[in-house]
Amino acid sequence: MNYPNGIKKKxxxxxxxxxxxxxxxxxxxxSNTYYLEKDIAVIHKKPTPIQVVNVEYPAKNKTxxxxxxxKKPSTTDYNGIYKGxxxxxxxxxxxxxxxxxLNNIHDHQxxxxxxxxxxxxxxxxxxxxxxxxxxxxxxxxxxFNILENSHSKSISIETIRVKGHILKYGYCPRLDYLKIVDxxxxxxxxxxxxxxxxxxxxxx
Amino acid sequence: MNYPNGIKKKxxxxxxxxxxxxxxxxxxxxSNTYYLEKDIAVIHKKPTPIQVVNVEYPAKNKTxxxxxxxKKPSTTDYNGIYKGxxxxxxxxxxxxxxxxxLNNIHDHQxxxxxxxxxxxxxxxxxxxxxxxxxxxxxxxxxxFNILENSHSKSISIETIRVKGHILKYGYCPRLDYLKIVDxxxxxxxxxxxxxxxxxxxxxx
Numbered sequence: 267m268n269y270p271n272g273i274k275k276k277x278x279x280x281x282x283x284x285x286x287x288x289x290x291x292x293x294x295x296x297s298n299t300y301y302l303e304k305d306i307a308v309i310h311k312k313p314t315p316i317q318v319v320n321v322e323y324p325a326k327n328k329t330x331x332x333x334x335x336x337k338k339p340s341t342t343d344y345n346g347i348y349k350g351x352x353x354x355x356x357x358x359x360x361x362x363x364x365x366x367x368l369n370n371i372h373d374h375q376x377x378x379x380x381x382x383x384x385x386x387x388x389x390x391x392x393x394x395x396x397x398x399x400x401x402x403x404x405x406x407x408x409x410f411n412i413l414e415n416s417h418s419k420s421i422s423i424e425t426i427r428v429k430g431h432i433l434k435y436g437y438c439p440r441l442d443y444l445k446i447v448d449x450x451x452x453x454x455x456x457x458x459x460x461x462x463x464x465x466x467x468x469x470x
Numbered sequence: 471m472n473y474p475n476g477i478k479k480k481x482x483x484x485x486x487x488x489x490x491x492x493x494x495x496x497x498x499x500x501s502n503t504y505y506l507e508k509d510i511a512v513i514h515k516k517p518t519p520i521q522v523v524n525v526e527y528p529a530k531n532k533t534x535x536x537x538x539x540x541k542k543p544s545t546t547d548y549n550g551i552y553k554g555x556x557x558x559x560x561x562x563x564x565x566x567x568x569x570x571x572l573n574n575i576h577d578h579q580x581x582x583x584x585x586x587x588x589x590x591x592x593x594x595x596x597x598x599x600x601x602x603x604x605x606x607x608x609x610x611x612x613x614f615n616i617l618e619n620s621h622s623k624s625i626s627i628e629t630i631r632v633k634g635h636i637l638k639y640g641y642c643p644r645l646d647y648l649k650i651v652d653x654x655x656x657x658x659x660x661x662x663x664x665x666x667x668x669x670x671x672x673x674x
Contacts, residue, residue, distance in 0.1 A: 302585075305585075305588070307589065308582070308585045308586055308589055308591075310544070310545050312516050312517060313516060313517045313518065313519035313520065313541075313543075314517065314520070315517035316517065316518070316520045316522075316535065316538070318520075329539070329540055330537065330538075330539060331520065331535065331537070331538040331539065331540070332536065332537065333534065333535070333536065334520070334534075334535040334538055335533070335534060335535065336533055336535070337517075339517075340514070341514050345549060345550075346549075346556075347556040347558075347586060347589045347590065347591045348589070349589070349590070350556070350589065350590030350591070351556070352550075352551040352554070352555070352556040354551075378512070381506075381509075381512045382512055382551060384509070385511065385512055385551045385552070385553070385554065386551065386553070386554030387512075387551045387554070
């Protein structure tokens with residue numbers, strides 16, 4: 267459309283980083299590559315566990331798997347190191363607009379996350395509500411608090427909005443989940459400082 | 471054999487924990503299970519990376535992989551958390567009696583170990599000399615020191631005996647490699663204490 271005096275309407279390009287058919291897994295893998303290249307963190311996705319039953323050797327130094335099955339994972343999908351801290355998480359998508367069903371996560375994966383927390387690591391879930399275009403990071407401690415106070419097999423979106431931390435779709439990295447981890451580490455550091463201050467006030 | 475006066479020769483049972491056909495991988499997996507059950511550490515072997523090419527669905531909820539290939543691993547085999555510290559290592563067996571050839575380890579695995587160290591994790595190799603019945607833990611820092619001062623593609627057993635830490639075959643756990651990690655953490659803690667002491671002497 268041409269405006270008078272050659273004025274053209276400025277077209278504002280709204281970049282919608284989502285709805286490009288990219289899966290949550292790709293978002294996280296892309297972010298991990300970014301973190302690795304920028305020397306920010308070393309976090310990798312673990313390979314999918316597969317039970318190999320039969321193999322063939324079609325050529326020298328070549329092994330072809332001809333029969334195999336997917337196994338249930340015994341741990342989470344992602345782990346690594348960030349600022350000296352052990353990081354461990356599982357990522358899940360849901361089509362639901364109302365809640366995240368825990369059937370999506372195996373019991374031993376939950377146990378694993380709990381163990382990681384007990385040993386001083388940072389454990390969390392990343393949950394994407396595809397239909398809502400919303401992604402949340404839910405800390406292990408908050409996840410287990412919710413589970414202890416509920417008999418339901420699912421967590422409502424309202425609860426996740428309150429207890430979780432929203433993750434914005436971005437470009438570099440695509441999903442800056444370590445920014446949230448930073449905030450968590452800062453809060454926990456401040457709490458420790460406060461505790462130490464109180465101890466020295468009592469002792470002084 | 472009967473000795474006079476009913477004295478029987480005492481048979482000393484020498485338990486050789488090795489030579490039972492157990493691979494180094496099994497030794498480490500067994501130890502990791504022990505660490506996990508005793509709540510000492512959370513360390514797992516990563517699944518072998520496999521590229522799936524074709525699958526079939528012989529029954530509902532059943533997926534059969536009919537064509538797949540082994541991929542080169544981009545990281546190490548083992549990682550996890552111990553006393554709040556990120557642990558990362560690769561385990562290798564060699565039949566050689568004289569040296570450990572670095573062709574056994576991919577370049578990106580070495581790069582990965584270096585990155586882990588730079589980010590504050592504890593990185594190492596566990597090397598078994600099968601013919602010698604000897605297993606060593608070689609710390610990342612020592613490994614890279616050796617590599618920097620050598621143009622050889624292999625490390626002699628003499629060097630490994632000096633720079634590495636010997637791991638004894640045991641029963642529970644079968645290979646107590648975290649005992650060595652403890653010693654390393656202790657030494658590094660003492661060094662830090664010493665450094666802090668020197669700083670306060672200077673400042674005082």
